[in-house]
Amino acid sequence: MQYSKRWFWLFVAPALMTFSLVVIVPLMHGFYFSFTDWDGINNQPAVVGFQNYLEAFTQGGSFLRAFSFTSIFALSTVLTVNLVAFGLALIVTQPFRGATTLRSLFFLPNLIGGLILGFVWLFVFNKVFPTLGEMFHLPFLNGWLSTPITGFFGLVIIFTWKLSGYMMIIYVAGIQTIPPSLLEAADIDGVSWWQKIRHITFPMVAPAFTVGMFLALSGAFKLYDENFALTNGGPFESTQMMAMDVYNTAFEYLHFGAAQAKAILFLLIVASLSLIQMSINKKREVEM
Amino acid sequence: MKKSLKNHGLRGLGIFLALGYMFPLYIVLVNSFKKPKGIFINTLSFPGEYGTFENYVIAFKKMSYMRSFMNSLGITFFSVVFILLLGLMAAWMLVRTKNKTSTVIFYVFVTAMLIPFQSVMLPLVNTMGRIGFLNPPGLIFMNVGFSISLAIIFFHGFIKNVPVALEEAAVMEGASPPRILFLIISPLLKPIIMTVAILNIMRIWNDYLLPVLIINKKEWRTIPLMVAAFFGEYSKAWNLALAGLVLTIIPVVLFYIFSQKSIVKGLIQGAVK
Numbered sequence: 321m322q323y324s325k326r327w328f329w330l331f332v333a334p335a336l337m338t339f340s341l342v343v344i345v346p347l348m349h350g351f352y353f354s355f356t357d358w359d360g361i362n363n364q365p366a367v368v369g370f371q372n373y374l375e376a377f378t379q380g381g382s383f384l385r386a387f388s389f390t391s392i393f394a395l396s397t398v399l400t401v402n403l404v405a406f407g408l409a410l411i412v413t414q415p416f417r418g419a420t421t422l423r424s425l426f427f428l429p430n431l432i433g434g435l436i437l438g439f440v441w442l443f444v445f446n447k448v449f450p451t452l453g454e455m456f457h458l459p460f461l462n463g464w465l466s467t468p469i470t471g472f473f474g475l476v477i478i479f480t481w482k483l484s485g486y487m488m489i490i491y492v493a494g495i496q497t498i499p500p501s502l503l504e505a506a507d508i509d510g511v512s513w514w515q516k517i518r519h520i521t522f523p524m525v526a527p528a529f530t531v532g533m534f535l536a537l538s539g540a541f542k543l544y545d546e547n548f549a550l551t552n553g554g555p556f557e558s559t560q561m562m563a564m565d566v567y568n569t570a571f572e573y574l575h576f577g578a579a580q581a582k583a584i585l586f587l588l589i590v591a592s593l594s595l596i597q598m599s600i601n602k603k604r605e606v607e608m
Numbered sequence: 609m610k611k612s613l614k615n616h617g618l619r620g621l622g623i624f625l626a627l628g629y630m631f632p633l634y635i636v637l638v639n640s641f642k643k644p645k646g647i648f649i650n651t652l653s654f655p656g657e658y659g660t661f662e663n664y665v666i667a668f669k670k671m672s673y674m675r676s677f678m679n680s681l682g683i684t685f686f687s688v689v690f691i692l693l694l695g696l697m698a699a700w701m702l703v704r705t706k707n708k709t710s711t712v713i714f715y716v717f718v719t720a721m722l723i724p725f726q727s728v729m730l731p732l733v734n735t736m737g738r739i740g741f742l743n744p745p746g747l748i749f750m751n752v753g754f755s756i757s758l759a760i761i762f763f764h765g766f767i768k769n770v771p772v773a774l775e776e777a778a779v780m781e782g783a784s785p786p787r788i789l790f791l792i793i794s795p796l797l798k799p800i801i802m803t804v805a806i807l808n809i810m811r812i813w814n815d816y817l818l819p820v821l822i823i824n825k826k827e828w829r830t831i832p833l834m835v836a837a838f839f840g841e842y843s844k845a846w847n848l849a850l851a852g853l854v855l856t857i858i859p860v861v862l863f864y865i866f867s868q869k870s871i872v873k874g875l876i877q878g879a880v881k
Contacts, residue, residue, distance in 0.1 A: 342753020433814030587727035
């Protein structure tokens with residue numbers, strides 16, 4: 321089955337053109353601008369070579385700070401999101417009444433926009449935490465988001481809360497592929513609950529773990545909305561993540577060239593994460 | 609006996625956790641019905657004597673809620689329609705045409721999945737500003753550009769498995785390619801069309817970073833932009849801010865209640881790819 325060249329281009333060109341104008345052309349533009357002193361207005365900026373890149377790597381600069389903060393955040397949330405999600409999946413796959421309702425409730429936060437969730441938690445941290453702290457005499461519930469460490473935990477909590485319900489569904493799908501006969505056989509042999517999880521459930525949902533790990537990683541690296549709504553990078557840029565660093569370097573400090581160099585570095589990091597994930601998936605498919 | 613005990617225990621734990629999960633939304637809802645003093649005195653109590661519905665009336669008006677709702681609706685609707693339309697057209701032709709050009713184009717779309725939005729946003733906004741595209745049609749155009757590759761990859765995967773026999777018969781009878789695509793192929797792709805639509809509805813409806821860069825007129829604001837502006841203006845007036853939040857969460861929850869199955873399925877399929 322083959323259609324004429326004319327039909328081919330008539331059908332493919334609209335998608336290809338839109339895509340090129342929105343993604344490919346700006347990417348090439350951006351690559352060029354990252355080597356200039358572009359200010360966002362003058363489109364014939366002077367070429368400055370690798371200066372923007374070198375500046376990004378200077379000690380104490382906002383890029384390295386944002387990079388290390390984002391990396392620590394990403395590694396922490398990979399753990400919290402997947403642990404919580406797996407735990408929730410174990411619970412909601414039990415055969416009790418209301419399990420599906422629980423599933424829908426855990427999934428709900430994921431549908432609401434990150435910005436709105438950020439504002440919801442801003443109220444919880446700023447207003448409800450102090451009330452709870454007073455009630456139960458827990459002084460550490462005061463002044464959340466006003467220090468780097470509580471800002472960090474605030475972001476970890478909101479990200480885990482948002483993403484774990486989503487990941488839970490992926491694990492539920494994995495758990496449901498376990499043949500019931502396998503579990504029944506284990507029951508007859510008197511295998512304990514933990515042994516069943518350790519030796520049957522874990523290996524069976526292993527592919528879902530890869531998906532979960534990289535979803536959390538790339539989600540954490542690209543995070544902007546929650547970061548903006550909850551801490552806005554504060555106090556003193558200590559909780560500023562990479563996406564926000566790019567944004568602020570451009571729109572707060574008007575160093576568009578430097579911001580674009582950071583954006584290219586950001587692209588390299590996020591793209592290599594995805595490539596690693598793809599190669600792992602490929603390998604697994606071959607093995608299976 | 610032992611088993612049912614464990615079951616009850618897990619059920620209890622599940623319910624306890626679900627209550628914890630819903631707590632932030634619940635507390636926002638409760639406090640959105642209080643006068644400022646009620647929020648100040650105790651955020652955990654019921655509205656009681658400080659109860660009021662006024663917050664909603666004011667927030668609804670100050671946020672120009674209906675206007676931003678319609679803006680969000682229009683932008684989401686047209687973006688999704690074009691994503692589906694252009695995506696189906698391109699994916700189908702790329703599957704059916706077996707030559708080098710076709711393969712290269714498909715791989716360009718696949719590779720593009722690696723590019724995060726933040727890495728192109730500065731030059732993109734710059735260019736779009738120059739050609740007078742910082743408006744809702746421009747935003748729709750950019751939404752299509754960013755979502756089209758994933759749509760094509762999804763459709764491509766499905767169309768590969770659609771037998772060509774049907775199409776061959778239609779060509780014999782002189783049907784044109786548009787007729788074949790929209791009357792014969794598309795109906796077979798309903799599930800994946802649903803998935804792509806849901807994925808994009810959720811993404812575009814909730815998107816903040818792209819619209820905030822593109823939309824610079826108050827009357828064009830989408831819901832997330834309106835919430836952000838409203839929060840900036842009333843950052844000390846929690847009673848109004850919370851009512852505004854509830855107003856923006858309601859449509860999403862309603863959508864979820866009415867199309868839960870397809871939403872969950874669509875979003876999960878999007879992840880596993």
